[in-house]
Amino acid sequence: xxxxxxxxxxxxxxxxxxxxxxxxxxxxxxxxxxxxxxxxxxxxxxxxxxxxxxxxxxxxxxxxxxxxxxxxxxxxxxxxxxxxxxxxxxxxxxxxxxxxxxxxxxxxxxxxxxxxxxxxxxxxxxxxxxxxxxxxxxxxxxxxxxxxxxxxxxxxxxxxxxxxxxxxxxxxxxxxxxxxxxxxxxxxxxxxxxxxxxxxxxxxxxxxxxxxxxxxxxxxxxxxxxxxxxxxxxxxxxxxxxxxxxxxxxxxxxxxxxxxxxxxxxxxxxxxxxxxxxxxxxxxxxxxxxxxxxxxxxxxxxxxxxxxxxxxxxxxxxxxxxxxxxxxxxxxxxxxxxxxxxxxxxxxxx
Amino acid sequence: xxxxxxxxxxxxxxxxxxxxxxxxxxxxxxxxxxxxxxxxxxxxxxxxxxxxxxxxxxxxxxxxxxxxxxxxxxxxxxxxxxxxxxxxxxxxxxxxxxxxxxxxxxxxxxxx
Numbered sequence: 001x002x003x004x005x006x007x008x009x010x011x012x013x014x015x016x017x018x019x020x021x022x023x024x025x026x027x028x029x030x031x032x033x034x035x036x037x038x039x040x041x042x043x044x045x046x047x048x049x050x051x052x053x054x055x056x057x058x059x060x061x062x063x064x065x066x067x068x069x070x071x072x073x074x075x076x077x078x079x080x081x082x083x084x085x086x087x088x089x090x091x092x093x094x095x096x097x098x099x100x101x102x103x104x105x106x107x108x109x110x111x112x113x114x115x116x117x118x119x120x121x122x123x124x125x126x127x128x129x130x131x132x133x134x135x136x137x138x139x140x141x142x143x144x145x146x147x148x149x150x151x152x153x154x155x156x157x158x159x160x161x162x163x164x165x166x167x168x169x170x171x172x173x174x175x176x177x178x179x180x181x182x183x184x185x186x187x188x189x190x191x192x193x194x195x196x197x198x199x200x201x202x203x204x205x206x207x208x209x210x211x212x213x214x215x216x217x218x219x220x221x222x223x224x225x226x227x228x229x230x231x232x233x234x235x236x237x238x239x240x241x242x243x244x245x246x247x248x249x250x251x252x253x254x255x256x257x258x259x260x261x262x263x264x265x266x267x268x269x270x271x272x273x274x275x276x277x278x279x280x281x282x283x284x285x286x287x288x289x290x291x292x293x294x295x296x297x298x299x300x301x302x303x304x305x306x307x308x309x310x311x312x313x314x315x316x317x318x319x320x321x322x323x324x325x326x327x328x329x330x331x332x333x334x335x336x337x338x339x340x341x342x343x344x345x346x347x348x349x350x
Numbered sequence: 351x352x353x354x355x356x357x358x359x360x361x362x363x364x365x366x367x368x369x370x371x372x373x374x375x376x377x378x379x380x381x382x383x384x385x386x387x388x389x390x391x392x393x394x395x396x397x398x399x400x401x402x403x404x405x406x407x408x409x410x411x412x413x414x415x416x417x418x419x420x421x422x423x424x425x426x427x428x429x430x431x432x433x434x435x436x437x438x439x440x441x442x443x444x445x446x447x448x449x450x451x452x453x454x455x456x457x458x459x460x461x462x
Binding site: 133134135136137138139152155161164165168172179187188191215218228229241242243244245247248259260261262265266267269 | 403
């Protein structure tokens, strides 16, 4: 089996081929040309079936990595484009690979071609700012700092964080949730869920095998902590002199009301995070197959911009019911998962 | 009683993808050095909207009066705001957050 990036002239030829004989390939090629012009990429898979050569064309990422060079101006200098070899700069290459792994999860598992579902170019900037302790999504690109070297190292080091940032793009296109309070905490949680799934999919891990940690490996050895967050056990990721104790609640009873952090979006995300892990654990196996599918369906069903935990829980129950049936292990798991963190599907408290 | 020349300013950074809370506080008797910096900041301006995982800054002047406070996305922390925040971080002390009572294995304190 050969994987390669298809040049535009070849895409055009495939698009013009006989659609009766090559329906999938011509459709995919036309779609790619239409959406991505003038720069196009697709993945061509060649295999031999008996005595015939089978060509399959599938979506492929179009990545562009820039180096901000320690400044706070975006995007910086473009240093690696799709299909170019490794640059030798570890942050550049981690971002490139992480964007690819994230594209693969969305494309291969959920059938979504990039963050907008229409092949949008994936852009990232690395080496942003001086000793900058953060990674963020600015509405158009992912941006990664190198860390201060004392608490944080470089932010590209964690695949779950790269998946987290890219998922902010998916949420922006799919739902456009308000980044404050419960809808903001759901935005954060959805980024953690799919960030974790990117990592699990790349490693082939089951729910049971997975760490469910977000940002593992970002802290320096000086910090007493494993990661930024624990989805399975919110509030236990770190306990440190400089950072204090991981403040995430794991249950609606402990919801934090605050003006800080856009209304506690990175704190209260612990509640829906744990609900997802409870669902994934109950169903077992690979979390992206059923729990992830349900969450993806819910995210892409026109949620109200200010949806709260109960509203999102209802969307996941509807998604489970629509895909797996009203009497199904999946719907039972979803109900039990939300119940486990104090959220009832009907909108009230449990 | 705080004497008139005393300056107390606290800055707190929350949010970011890590969602950690970091604070720095400065106390000084050199109000002449600090007051022009504080006065240059646009305290009454409406802060702009920000993107996902950006830092949120809270800047509080406790003394001298009048007490002032602003909550800003990091995209708004430039110009005089940036100067004020950087100087508090440079000259002030970190505000240590609460943690569980447990022996520390940290070898040396980190700065930041």
